[in-house]
Amino acid sequence: MIEIKDLHKSYQMGSNSLHVLKGIDFNVKEGELVAIMGSSGSGKSTLLNILGMLDEADSGTYFLDNVPIEGLNETKAAQYRNQFLGFVFQSFNLINYKTALENVALPLYYQRKKRKERIDKALEYLGKVGLAEWATHLPSELSGGQKQRVAIARALAADPKVLLADEPTGALDSKTSYEVMDIIQTINDEGKTILVVTHEPDIADMCKRIVHLKDGVIVEDKKVEQIRASQYVR
Amino acid sequence: MFDRDRWSEIFEAIGKNKLRTFLSGFTVALGILIFTILLGLGNGLLNSFLSSFVDDAQNIIFVRSGNTSKAYKGFQENRKIQFKNEDLEFIKDNYPGQVEFVTPRVYRGGTARYGKESGTYNIRAVNPDHQYLEKTIMMKGRYLNQADIKDRTKNIVIGRLIEKDLFKKEDALGKMLDIDGIPYKIIGVFQDSGGDNEERLIYMSYKTVQLLYGNNDHVSQINLSYNMAMSTEQAIAFSKKIEEDFKERLKVAPEDQSGVRVQSFAEDIKETMVILGGIYMIIFVIGIGTLISGVIGIGNIMTFSVKERTKELGIRKALGASPRSIIAMVLQESVLITSIAGYLGLILGILVLKLIGNNLEKFFILNPKVDTGVIMVATMVLIFFGLLAGYIPARRAARIKPIIALRDE
Numbered sequence: 001m002i003e004i005k006d007l008h009k010s011y012q013m014g015s016n017s018l019h020v021l022k023g024i025d026f027n028v029k030e031g032e033l034v035a036i037m038g039s040s041g042s043g044k045s046t047l048l049n050i051l052g053m054l055d056e057a058d059s060g061t062y063f064l065d066n067v068p069i070e071g072l073n074e075t076k077a078a079q080y081r082n083q084f085l086g087f088v089f090q091s092f093n094l095i096n097y098k099t100a101l102e103n104v105a106l107p108l109y110y111q112r113k114k115r116k117e118r119i120d121k122a123l124e125y126l127g128k129v130g131l132a133e134w135a136t137h138l139p140s141e142l143s144g145g146q147k148q149r150v151a152i153a154r155a156l157a158a159d160p161k162v163l164l165a166d167e168p169t170g171a172l173d174s175k176t177s178y179e180v181m182d183i184i185q186t187i188n189d190e191g192k193t194i195l196v197v198t199h200e201p202d203i204a205d206m207c208k209r210i211v212h213l214k215d216g217v218i219v220e221d222k223k224v225e226q227i228r229a230s231q232y233v234r
Numbered sequence: 235m236f237d238r239d240r241w242s243e244i245f246e247a248i249g250k251n252k253l254r255t256f257l258s259g260f261t262v263a264l265g266i267l268i269f270t271i272l273l274g275l276g277n278g279l280l281n282s283f284l285s286s287f288v289d290d291a292q293n294i295i296f297v298r299s300g301n302t303s304k305a306y307k308g309f310q311e312n313r314k315i316q317f318k319n320e321d322l323e324f325i326k327d328n329y330p331g332q333v334e335f336v337t338p339r340v341y342r343g344g345t346a347r348y349g350k351e352s353g354t355y356n357i358r359a360v361n362p363d364h365q366y367l368e369k370t371i372m373m374k375g376r377y378l379n380q381a382d383i384k385d386r387t388k389n390i391v392i393g394r395l396i397e398k399d400l401f402k403k404e405d406a407l408g409k410m411l412d413i414d415g416i417p418y419k420i421i422g423v424f425q426d427s428g429g430d431n432e433e434r435l436i437y438m439s440y441k442t443v444q445l446l447y448g449n450n451d452h453v454s455q456i457n458l459s460y461n462m463a464m465s466t467e468q469a470i471a472f473s474k475k476i477e478e479d480f481k482e483r484l485k486v487a488p489e490d491q492s493g494v495r496v497q498s499f500a501e502d503i504k505e506t507m508v509i510l511g512g513i514y515m516i517i518f519v520i521g522i523g524t525l526i527s528g529v530i531g532i533g534n535i536m537t538f539s540v541k542e543r544t545k546e547l548g549i550r551k552a553l554g555a556s557p558r559s560i561i562a563m564v565l566q567e568s569v570l571i572t573s574i575a576g577y578l579g580l581i582l583g584i585l586v587l588k589l590i591g592n593n594l595e596k597f598f599i600l601n602p603k604v605d606t607g608v609i610m611v612a613t614m615v616l617i618f619f620g621l622l623a624g625y626i627p628a629r630r631a632a633r634i635k636p637i638i639a640l641r642d643e
Binding site for chain 2: 049052054055074075078079081082083087089091093094095097098102106107109110111115154158
């Protein structure tokens, strides 16, 4: 599903440049649930942003579902993001003047789906994260955990190939974190490929594979026995 | 552009971001409002300036006679020059295409009596052209016509105030009025913007007066108007030509200032036009200034609006919005707001001008009004520059990488 080879990325910080990714080789197969771990500054978010086409690599190759991702113009990148990827952010990034339902329906709007279809699909995915009753509420009326579940529903609504989650539990307490991870595991069980960036070991342990990044290189890549989040959720 | 979904998306954004909508709408509405009011007041100034000229036709020329001040061609000085009907015919015959209207005036006074009421009034004996030269407005009945001249009828047209003086609340039309013992029939009542004296006049056929008062063909004064197609310079030359011709006809020395006097407003008009040009210039500068400040205001608001939306636009981009759709959304929203707000400002401005009405006549502002076309153009200009001002931040927003837009503060 994801194939990257020798990926490099540096940022210009005033006069000196900061080499963030120093040659990453990394493959993800369909249906995997991968945790990307590392301390802050290890380059994990940068990697995720490049995978999400939110940022561009300086060199290296990147294939997503066998499509080469390089030299994309903004319009093409937007189209690919819409078609291939779903995003979940640490700070939820819901549009604050739109209701939960409208937020979930937004990627479908950019897929030019009909209004009726958008609403049906959005309701379906809201139901999937257990928030069907909250459809007409604004983000400001939801708890942090609920917001993140809306964000997950939104990421899923466009039926992407890959779900990218950047510290999805970073702003949540451990109980809600597990609730969110439970949902992520359920989605993965249904076959969705998911990448989770996190620095919390207990969250990483709930994935099937852990990739450790340190100073811009992968130092460890191991399969783990998945701990189910459902046992912590009543 | 006419995508229903996109519009509903925009209406939603407008409806749920009231402060932003209000701020940008307010700027535009205020700009158009001020523009409308200033332009209206400027036009009011113009109107009050022009109204001092509207009593008579602007292209009028008066030909008057007096006593000569110089001996000439064997005539003594201080000879009285008397115009006659043939002088009127001379003007009609000799300046084809240059004369628009021409009328003689024979001045008389008389005591008019109706029932118990009576009063002394000035009589102007004229021909039908006089109505156009004097801009006489008929309130009822008709003005004198060619038949009244030819048949020397005893028909008269009286001023509005004479009707009020003598007939009180009665309708004067068709009544007989006794002037110095001779009964005349009132065929019309007129009004005139030249003041009370102009509305206490009696008009009758000049030939009737010539017959009844001395059976001669004397004319006190000749009024004519020149063809409006003439330039100011041509008009000045034309009135000089008439003066020369009359002096020659009536054997008055060319340098004699009092025997024959020809007065035209052409030169006054020339001066007036210069002042009008000045007023127009001031209005124009004020208008442009208002528009520029409006455009700058819109630009600021747009920049602020886009800045405020950076995060939202970043989210939209992450969800698959193309840069074009971002720009289109921002601009369509701003055009919608500016159009509606501009329209509101226009309506409000016109209302304010209506309220002002003639209340500022003391300050030389008469009937302030605006030309809707001009305001429409101004609104278009504002919308256009609003677009331009919005386009730059919108494009920047569309170019910004979602990752930067989504970065946590």
